[in-house]
Amino acid sequence: MKFIKYLLVPTLLATALFWTSCEDEEDLADPTITVNSPADGRAFESGDDIPITVTFSDDVALRKYTIAVSSSITDSPIDPYSAEITEDLTGELELVETTLSIPVDVASGNYSLTFDLKDDNGKDAEQVALDISIQNSSDKSAPAVTVTAPDVSSTLRLSAGDIFSVSGTVTDNLDLHKFVIEMTNKEDGDVLSTDTFEVDGASHSFEQNLPSPPNPGSYLVTMSAVDKVNNRSSAVLEIEVTE
Numbered sequence: 313m314k315f316i317k318y319l320l321v322p323t324l325l326a327t328a329l330f331w332t333s334c335e336d337e338e339d340l341a342d343p344t345i346t347v348n349s350p351a352d353g354r355a356f357e358s359g360d361d362i363p364i365t366v367t368f369s370d371d372v373a374l375r376k377y378t379i380a381v382s383s384s385i386t387d388s389p390i391d392p393y394s395a396e397i398t399e400d401l402t403g404e405l406e407l408v409e410t411t412l413s414i415p416v417d418v419a420s421g422n423y424s425l426t427f428d429l430k431d432d433n434g435k436d437a438e439q440v441a442l443d444i445s446i447q448n449s450s451d452k453s454a455p456a457v458t459v460t461a462p463d464v465s466s467t468l469r470l471s472a473g474d475i476f477s478v479s480g481t482v483t484d485n486l487d488l489h490k491f492v493i494e495m496t497n498k499e500d501g502d503v504l505s506t507d508t509f510e511v512d513g514a515s516h517s518f519e520q521n522l523p524s525p526p527n528p529g530s531y532l533v534t535m536s537a538v539d540k541v542n543n544r545s546s547a548v549l550e551i552e553v554t555e
Contacts, residue, residue, distance in 0.1 A: 373432035374401035419542035448541035
């Protein structure tokens with residue numbers, strides 16, 4: 313009986329220590345991401361490096377991180393920039409310093425730089441997303457849209473079903489790619505019509521007849537020009553439709 317008693321005591325102690333250790337390692341919190349650079353809203357040019365400094369932390373153990381660049385640019389004459397880095401991590405705290413190199417020939421526009429993190433128990437950190445912009449360094453000038461009629465500084469008042477005309481010119485310092493006329497509902501942003509014209513050269517004149525919307529309300533006619541590297545500019549006409 314004494315032998316069993318003496319054997320039982322260390323067994324119970326070992327079990328208690330085991331459970332205490334498990335409690336100490338319990339994963340109570342999600343991992344966290346702290347981005348030191350770049351700053352939100354920073355502007356870059358094609359050919360630049362994006363310097364990245366970020367701290368990843370967890371209460372138990374880190375597993376891996378992902379840093380990515382993406383955009384919602386879908387109709388550019390040249391490809392937008394995209395990149396992704398995924399690396400394994402260990403420990404509870406790690407400072408990562410790295411760079412992403414922007415190619416020379418990428419679309420100008422707005423991009424998103426995102427940071428994701430997972431800990432060793434599969435918990436995800438809250439994603440950090442930064443807005444950055446990239447300007448194609450070969451052409452830093454956006455095209456210009458000049459509307460000669462009607463006057464875009466005032467609201468054009470129409471009856472439902474009326475036909476109206478927009479006219480003017482679009483110009484660029486180098487070479488235009490396309491011209492777009494889009495009509496939207498001012499209240500909810502719904503697109504009623506889109507007319508796209510492929511254009512070349514540094515100048516293009518336009519004159520387009522458009523039907524007013526069939527329902528009374530406020531609408532916007534946006535006339536946009538896009539050049540060969542995705543620099544964009546627009547002019548907006550507001551129309552008010554009555555019965």
